[in-house]
Amino acid sequence: LATDVSVDAVMAELHDRVHRQLRERLLLHGASSALADPAVFAEVEQLLQSAVALGDAQALLLPELLGDRDSWRLRTSMRFDSHRNAQAAAVILFVKRRLLMPLVRWLFEYSRNNFERQQRVNHILFACVQELATENARLRREVQALSQNTR
Amino acid sequence: VKLAFVVQRYGADIAGGSELHCRDLAQRLSPRYDITVLTSCARDYVSWANAYPAGESSDGGVRVIRFAVSRPRHVPEFSSLSEEVFEGGAPHERQEEWFRQNGPQVPGLLDHLRQHGRSYDAVLFWTFRYYPSFFGVPLVRDRAVLLPTAEDDPAVHLDITEDFFNTPAAFLFLTPEEQKLVSARAGRTLTPSAVIGTGLEPAGPSPPRDLLRSNDIPEDYLLYLGRVDRNKGCHTLLEYFQEYASTSSVIPLVLAGPAKLQIPKHDRIRALGYVSDELRAALLAHARLLVVPSPYESLGIALLEAWNHGVPALVNARCDVLREQVRRANGGLHYRSFNEFSGALDYFASHPEESRVLGAQGLRFVEREYRWQTVLPKIEGLLRSLPTAPALGAAPHPI
Numbered sequence: 001l002a003t004d005v006s007v008d009a010v011m012a013e014l015h016d017r018v019h020r021q022l023r024e025r026l027l028l029h030g031a032s033s034a035l036a037d038p039a040v041f042a043e044v045e046q047l048l049q050s051a052v053a054l055g056d057a058q059a060l061l062l063p064e065l066l067g068d069r070d071s072w073r074l075r076t077s078m079r080f081d082s083h084r085n086a087q088a089a090a091v092i093l094f095v096k097r098r099l100l101m102p103l104v105r106w107l108f109e110y111s112r113n114n115f116e117r118q119q120r121v122n123h124i125l126f127a128c129v130q131e132l133a134t135e136n137a138r139l140r141r142e143v144q145a146l147s148q149n150t151r
Numbered sequence: 152v153k154l155a156f157v158v159q160r161y162g163a164d165i166a167g168g169s170e171l172h173c174r175d176l177a178q179r180l181s182p183r184y185d186i187t188v189l190t191s192c193a194r195d196y197v198s199w200a201n202a203y204p205a206g207e208s209s210d211g212g213v214r215v216i217r218f219a220v221s222r223p224r225h226v227p228e229f230s231s232l233s234e235e236v237f238e239g240g241a242p243h244e245r246q247e248e249w250f251r252q253n254g255p256q257v258p259g260l261l262d263h264l265r266q267h268g269r270s271y272d273a274v275l276f277w278t279f280r281y282y283p284s285f286f287g288v289p290l291v292r293d294r295a296v297l298l299p300t301a302e303d304d305p306a307v308h309l310d311i312t313e314d315f316f317n318t319p320a321a322f323l324f325l326t327p328e329e330q331k332l333v334s335a336r337a338g339r340t341l342t343p344s345a346v347i348g349t350g351l352e353p354a355g356p357s358p359p360r361d362l363l364r365s366n367d368i369p370e371d372y373l374l375y376l377g378r379v380d381r382n383k384g385c386h387t388l389l390e391y392f393q394e395y396a397s398t399s400s401v402i403p404l405v406l407a408g409p410a411k412l413q414i415p416k417h418d419r420i421r422a423l424g425y426v427s428d429e430l431r432a433a434l435l436a437h438a439r440l441l442v443v444p445s446p447y448e449s450l451g452i453a454l455l456e457a458w459n460h461g462v463p464a465l466v467n468a469r470c471d472v473l474r475e476q477v478r479r480a481n482g483g484l485h486y487r488s489f490n491e492f493s494g495a496l497d498y499f500a501s502h503p504e505e506s507r508v509l510g511a512q513g514l515r516f517v518e519r520e521y522r523w524q525t526v527l528p529k530i531e532g533l534l535r536s537l538p539t540a541p542a543l544g545a546a547p548h549p550i
């Protein structure tokens with residue numbers, strides 16, 4: 001057999017090529033010219049990548065600041081309820097669950113799938129904002145420290 | 152030494168990954184230990200309908216006690232509950248209800264653990280997400296060894312799992328990534344624990360190509376092995392493959408496994424449906440490359456099997472387990488996007504010698520990490536560290 005092949009080395013070459021093509025495509029379609037610098041592009045990509053990788057919703061600060069979940073959160077599950085008295089509610093809920101729901105399930109599932117995608121995108125956007133805010137705060141502290149040192 | 156193995160389903164005709172793992176270990180360890188498998192009467196993992204008779208039976212020297220499922224799963228109700236709890240913010244009672252409804256609900260198994268749990272030196276539980284483990288571990292916590300088989304999916308991130316993962320006396324993990332994930336959920340380093348993976352027998356000589364020819368399978372092909380399902384990332388694989396095939400001359404993609412989604416008609420895609428063990432082995436032995444597009448895996452048995460035949464792999468990098476397994480083994484490439492997928496296929500097509508080396512490196516990794524003579528001593532070492540299993544000797548396991 002030939003000498004050992006390093007997966008990391010092959011992947012690094014492959015990533016370089018893919019990133020170069022991606023950068024060229026973005027610039028061709030009018031993305032910021034700052035991305036022409038491969039180092040800037042790599043840093044932007046890394047920052048966005050870390051936002052995408054933030055898989056746990058509980059690691060996000062924005063939802064805590066938005067307050068009451070019902071006022072902003074997408075609800076993807078169907079809740080069956082009724083404001084009527086217990087007996088009437090039981091009949092109404094039975095009709096909703098067992099008769100109406102099977103008829104409209106296809107529409108519900110179509111909407112739910114799209115809501116779930118939107119929820120994922122919202123989650124990622126929250127994470128992007130958080131990463132950018134964190135980076136901004138860190139840089140601000142560094143600038144402050146530098147300006148104090150140069151006084 | 153008495154060991155109990157608790158698993159949601161058990162039997163020679165059960166194909167699930169954790170069920171096979173449990174059965175393999177039970178049979179390998181049974182000559183040396185008194186093993187009792189505690190399981191349900193279910194065969195189907197969706198409905199959990201009772202299929203086997205309740206009571207005691209034997210499976211190749213292993214004592215099996217089956218408990219009736221008291222309530223089959225009501226799928227629409229469970230789907231609705233899943234959406235509710237995975238949205239986040241559901242109270243603990245609703246999250247606990249999710250584990251109950253996920254089933255298989257076997258209250259008799261829990262009664263058995265309450266009454267006889269202390270008669271076992273250790274009780275091993277497979278898969279954290281099912282009722283027998285979730286409600287059984289707390290009943291025998293001082294001797295419970297959990298094999299979580301956890302994937303980075305919404306269930307593992309439920310709030311309630313933090314307490315649960317702090318309950319067992321010890322852990323056996325399939326990969327370092329699983330160990331890291333579960334430790335993060337528990338909020339501490341989990342000890343004692345061991346990463347064991349699974350054991351594989353050497354593949355032996357390559358099966359002849361005749362079986363492939365008689366099934367009209369091309370000489371050179373990419374292979375996908377397993378259920379053709381959205382949950383396994385197959386819709387993305389099919390989309391990427393068709394896009395790649397529209398601009399490059401690619402070898403055919405062979406899909407070997409029952410289809411749970413509509414497979415597009417395409418002259419480069421060949422769907423075989425369910426395949427026999429014999430054909431499966433031949434497909435693995437002669438594939439150019441195995442593609443594993445799944446975003447969620449706790450081990451990736453098909454990947455290990457491909458390496459066992461010296462076949463390299465292309466895996467979904469969004470699954471930490473698959474990506475890191477490939478990096479540890481130096482046994483293939485990984486992709487996150489269509490551009491990386493097509494770049495990787497270009498590499499395999501233009502570097503045949505390097506592709507063979509990647510496959511050979513995968514085989515070396517399997518020989519180093521996943522032979523039974525490596526796996527079994529790790530399990531015994533961990534069991535020996537349990538205060539409830541002092542009788543476990545220090546003698547090496549006769550393979």
